[in-house]
Amino acid sequence: MSQSELIPLQLILNEYKQIGRIGLLPALLAAQKQFGYLSPSISAEIGRTLGVPLAEVYGVIEFYSMLTTNPDGKTSVQVCCDAICALQGADRVFEALQQHCEVSSDDGGHPTDYHVERVACLGLCNHAPAVKVGEIAVGKADPGNPETVFLAEDKPLIDHVDGSLRILTPNCCRPEATSLDEYRNDGGYEGLTKALSMAPSEVLAEFNAAGLLGMPPTEVIAEVNAAGLLGRGGAAFPAGAKWEAVSKAPGDIKYVVCNADESEPGSFKDRFLLEMDPHRTLEGLIIAAYAVGAKTGYIYIRGEYHRALAEVKTAVEAARQAGLIGKNIMGSGFDFEVEIRQGAGAYICGEETALFESIEGKRGFPRIKPPYPTTHGLFGRPTVINNVETLCNLPFIVTTGSENYRKIGTARSTGPKLFCVSGDVQRPGLYEVPFGITLRELLFDLAGGIRKGHNLKAALLGGAAGSFAVEKDLDVRLSFEDLRAAGLSLGSGAVMVFDDSRDLRDVLRRITHFFADESCGKCYPCQIGTQRQFEIINRVAGGTVLPGDAGRLADLGWTMTDASLCGLGQTAGLAVLSALEQFPELFLPAQADSSEQKGI
Amino acid sequence: MTIVTLTIDGKQVSVEAGTTLMQAAQQVGQEIPTICYHDHCTGNGLCRLCVVEVEGMRLLPPACITTVQDGQQVHTSSEKVIRSRRTILEMLASTVDLTEAPEIQTYLDEYEADRDRFPDAERRELPVIDDNPMYIRDYSKCVLCWRCVQVCAEDAQYTFAINFTGRGYHSMIGTFFDQPMPATTCVFCGQCVGVCPTGALKPKREWLLEQGLAPDEIFEATKTKKRRRDVKA
Numbered sequence: 001m002s003q004s005e006l007i008p009l010q011l012i013l014n015e016y017k018q019i020g021r022i023g024l025l026p027a028l029l030a031a032q033k034q035f036g037y038l039s040p041s042i043s044a045e046i047g048r049t050l051g052v053p054l055a056e057v058y059g060v061i062e063f064y065s066m067l068t069t070n071p072d073g074k075t076s077v078q079v080c081c082d083a084i085c086a087l088q089g090a091d092r093v094f095e096a097l098q099q100h101c102e103v104s105s106d107d108g109g110h111p112t113d114y115h116v117e118r119v120a121c122l123g124l125c126n127h128a129p130a131v132k133v134g135e136i137a138v139g140k141a142d143p144g145n146p147e148t149v150f151l152a153e154d155k156p157l158i159d160h161v162d163g164s165l166r167i168l169t170p171n172c173c174r175p176e177a178t179s180l181d182e183y184r185n186d187g188g189y190e191g192l193t194k195a196l197s198m199a200p201s202e203v204l205a206e207f208n209a210a211g212l213l214g215m216p217p218t219e220v221i222a223e224v225n226a227a228g229l230l231g232r233g234g235a236a237f238p239a240g241a242k243w244e245a246v247s248k249a250p251g252d253i254k255y256v257v258c259n260a261d262e263s264e265p266g267s268f269k270d271r272f273l274l275e276m277d278p279h280r281t282l283e284g285l286i287i288a289a290y291a292v293g294a295k296t297g298y299i300y301i302r303g304e305y306h307r308a309l310a311e312v313k314t315a316v317e318a319a320r321q322a323g324l325i326g327k328n329i330m331g332s333g334f335d336f337e338v339e340i341r342q343g344a345g346a347y348i349c350g351e352e353t354a355l356f357e358s359i360e361g362k363r364g365f366p367r368i369k370p371p372y373p374t375t376h377g378l379f380g381r382p383t384v385i386n387n388v389e390t391l392c393n394l395p396f397i398v399t400t401g402s403e404n405y406r407k408i409g410t411a412r413s414t415g416p417k418l419f420c421v422s423g424d425v426q427r428p429g430l431y432e433v434p435f436g437i438t439l440r441e442l443l444f445d446l447a448g449g450i451r452k453g454h455n456l457k458a459a460l461l462g463g464a465a466g467s468f469a470v471e472k473d474l475d476v477r478l479s480f481e482d483l484r485a486a487g488l489s490l491g492s493g494a495v496m497v498f499d500d501s502r503d504l505r506d507v508l509r510r511i512t513h514f515f516a517d518e519s520c521g522k523c524y525p526c527q528i529g530t531q532r533q534f535e536i537i538n539r540v541a542g543g544t545v546l547p548g549d550a551g552r553l554a555d556l557g558w559t560m561t562d563a564s565l566c567g568l569g570q571t572a573g574l575a576v577l578s579a580l581e582q583f584p585e586l587f588l589p590a591q592a593d594s595s596e597q598k599g600i
Numbered sequence: 601m602t603i604v605t606l607t608i609d610g611k612q613v614s615v616e617a618g619t620t621l622m623q624a625a626q627q628v629g630q631e632i633p634t635i636c637y638h639d640h641c642t643g644n645g646l647c648r649l650c651v652v653e654v655e656g657m658r659l660l661p662p663a664c665i666t667t668v669q670d671g672q673q674v675h676t677s678s679e680k681v682i683r684s685r686r687t688i689l690e691m692l693a694s695t696v697d698l699t700e701a702p703e704i705q706t707y708l709d710e711y712e713a714d715r716d717r718f719p720d721a722e723r724r725e726l727p728v729i730d731d732n733p734m735y736i737r738d739y740s741k742c743v744l745c746w747r748c749v750q751v752c753a754e755d756a757q758y759t760f761a762i763n764f765t766g767r768g769y770h771s772m773i774g775t776f777f778d779q780p781m782p783a784t785t786c787v788f789c790g791q792c793v794g795v796c797p798t799g800a801l802k803p804k805r806e807w808l809l810e811q812g813l814a815p816d817e818i819f820e821a822t823k824t825k826k827r828r829r830d831v832k833a
Binding site: 548 | 644645646647648649651659660662665680683684686687688690691692694695717718719720721722744753760761762763764765766767768769770771774775776777784785
């Protein structure tokens with residue numbers, strides 16, 4: 001590439017020159033957007049300018065699914081082929097689109113500008129079969145009319161929202177994102193105002209009457225502790241404990257990070273919260289920063305969530321204009337700046353330490369813990385990292401108090417929870433409920449029961465990293481402690497429902513393929529284990545079970561669970577282990593004709 | 601200097617704080633198997649062969665880099681540990697050519713691993729890369745222990761000629777856009793060859809000797825062109 005052709009690249013790199021390697025991923029994404037792909041000369045120029053060794057630049061490009069060195073520069077048409085979209089004919093959609101795009105058009109190449117690929121869950125489960133055409137999300141793709149996919153409008157895909165609570169989702173029923181003004185009109189940023197104690201006099205009078213006049217950071221942390229807020233990203237770690245540890249950690253430089261890398265199959269709550277009500281998450285993040293003494297925050301958003309990225313950018317800008325971010329927020333003396341980071345296609349980057357590595361401009365390899373992020377997090381500094389939904393709980397906790405918060409939910413799982421229900425139910429959607437309702441209430445009362453003419457076969461709780469609940473589990477209460485006692489997991493609240501017409505072997509094939517694709521490759525149990533697990537399940541799903549398969553899968557599953565380095569490997573075998581226990585007939589050797597096997 | 605006392609396989613041992621579980625186990629005569637661990641490289645605890653069971657912990661920590669805690673009850677050969685080690689070894693045997701990794705072969709025997717446990721395994725089979733006069737890269741033998749990448753980087757050379765390509769099971773070691781080694785920053789120091797546990801990296805002369813070439817043929821094949829410098833009087 002000539003010097004003049006590189007000028008647009010140099011303009012891009014001007015923005016990142018000062019921060020060096022930390023700017024690598026944004027620089028690569030921007031360069032790819034500009035040039036259509038990453039060539040050796042573009043990649044070398046980026047490496048040279050940011051001071052990153054060339055082999056490492058290439059290593060980063062190779063790690064992230066969204067980065068490509070393919071010079072055809074075609075627009076990517078991504079067809080989700082994970083379990084829920086598969087129920088709605090994703091494979092047929094893929095074939096139809098592939099055929100459509102390979103047919104050369106006389107109009108001058110409209111179909112051939114596209115390259116169709118199978119991808120993992122796009123977080124659009126209730127718009128299945130879901131497709132992304134470049135940055136545009138398209139729901140309910142019709143394999144009979146593939147051209148309609150390319151004519152779809154770029155508009156928000158609205159999820160059905162219901163449930164007995166509206167603490168997290170009061171703004172989720174608009175046709176588009178809630179603006180700063182709309183958010184404030186409904187009480188938004190009152191939590192932050194109360195915490196920073198610079199409320200307008202009428203509001204202060206109200207707080208005075210309640211005996212609360214502003215909140216020093218330690219008091220905010222005490223409230224979060226007292227509220228019993230458990231992380232909503234899947235690990236359920238007490239948020240207050242994290243905040244307290246960071247607040248007490250030595251050093252002046254601390255960070256808060258919002259983990260918006262939602263990539264768990266069946267999960268779409270964070271996408272919807274960010275697209276519809278970005279200020280709620282932002283307010284939670286600012287409160288967290290104030291509480292722990294962080295001056296800088298990062299919001300790391302999954303690369304494929306283009307609409308969420310755009311809405312969060314707009315929200316951050318509006319907040320900055322209104323003095324809610326920046327220097328001396330609301331005159332309180334508290335400074336806080338936010339940077340938005342886009343992921344580049346890697347489920348593993350939802351793991352907290354891998355997320356830090358990603359921001360730092362490296363391949364998303366998880367780190368050994370201990371040390372924990374509370375002492376050695378982003379850039380090696382004490383860091384609070386919380387899920388989107390966790391942060392969305394903060395404004396409510398601060399304004400109404402921990403005692404009121406504890407009235408919702410169970411003794412050990414407090415507050416409201418978002419459940420993403422998808423699959424074979426009458427009313428798939430986003431349900432906001434108190435912890436403690438039963439699975440039966442969620443699936444049959446709220447979601448309308450199994451689709452007509454069918455019965456429940458299994459519900460996968462916790463996404464691909466979850467385990468199967470069956471008929472006998474329907475009266476289990478949906479709380480962290482109750483599910484754990486029942487040998488199940490809540491995870492981040494994804495509930496994928498499969499009725500009696502479904503072949504669970506195919507479901508397992510897609511789950512195991514997902515993990516094999518997303519494993520970072522660092523530790524052996526997961527690097528090799530996810531691959532071997534997929535190979536065996538693929539063969540089983542194709543109708544051939546060999547003697548010893550159940551034993552192989554059990555050994556693989558338990559080794560990954562016990563010995564993997566991070567949460568991905570530790571949960572990659574759970575669905576299969578759960579199936580071995582609940583549906584052992586699927587793994588009996590010899591039957592050639594799958595339909596003869598019982599229970600299918 | 602704090603002393604920590606813990607119990608390993610029923611035997612009590614007292615060591616300095618900061619000692620690893622692996623070092624402490626050695627002191628009570630328990631040798632824990634390792635693959636990726638190397639005294640002169642940053643420990644990553646990634647092969648997980650050295651995992652042990654610690655009472656009260658749900659997960660099995662890697663003994664090579666986990667430091668001792670007072671009062672710990674450690675089991676180096678519990679059922680869970682044995683199952684994990686055997687399965688890791690079986691997975692490795694199904695993936696790469698371990699013919700030149702005698703230590704791993706010993707472990708395979710010791711843990712009674714079934715080398716043919718996974719009949720439909722997609723193996724790591726790649727052609728030998730012979731792109732320079734000094735060493736060959738036979739990645740069909742690569743167990744992704746990370747040592748070569750690390751010694752080329754901050755553990756020794758600060759040359760950064762090689763890094764990872766791909767992701768997950770299809771990860772590999774490679775250069776920038778797969779350029780031949782002489783086109784990279786490699787200075788042919790041989791550090792990477794020195795730390796490779798499986799013979800994936802091998803001096804070219806050794807490789808040619810194995811192929812049956814005569815010594816003078818080998819020298820011909822591995823000569824580097826010398827340039828004469830003009831010396832002004």
